[in-house]
Amino acid sequence: EIVMTQSPATLSVSPGERATLSCRASQSVSSNLAWYQQKPGQAPRLLIYGASTRATGIPARFSGSGSGTEFTLTISSLQSEDFAVYYCQQYNNWPPSGTFGQGTKVEIK
């Protein structure tokens, strides 16, 4: 099984600042990597797929990069609504599906 490791576990950022979240795969997943945002009491929302393609309706301040085993989600200028938990997910062995990272919580500094 491919293990996904996210860092840091918690990221404290001030509004307007840049946030950089990392996700590492235990073996290559090519570009088969997605990012999700989950706010308290809500379902996850797809942000990025194919490592760098924004999902429908996702603001341009969210960007994804990387391939192979190292991936990054960047939020260029944090807005109040961006404070949430972010998960990466690999789907290189689709079907059936893939594994999630343990999440990074982005909190207000």
Place this chain on the structure above:
Amino acid sequence: EVQLVESGGGVVQPGGSLRLSCAASGFTFDDYAMHWVRQAPGKGLEWVSLISGDGGSTYYADSVKGRFTISRDNSKNSLYLQMNSLRTEDTALYYCATGHRGFFDYWGQGTLVTVSS
């Protein structure tokens, strides 16, 4: 607008059974593979099961294989998860989600399953 509405959660004793449902609307249901993904209280996300658009192929996480059965009724735009031999570690919020490319495009709000004596 895509809508996924789960139901059927509740409290059940260890060893018991429960059937979850997911009502879908806003898209051509039988064009999409569908998934169940769960989240234990305060924990991360775990993929549970997948069914193809025509229902002919199903897949399960090792943690539920042999105990859970996924199915769908395309005439009713509905997805199901039959859960048998439930364990305390199955306690979670269960989401249905669309996902025909390996990732999960749309999610329902979830239904809570609590396995406790």
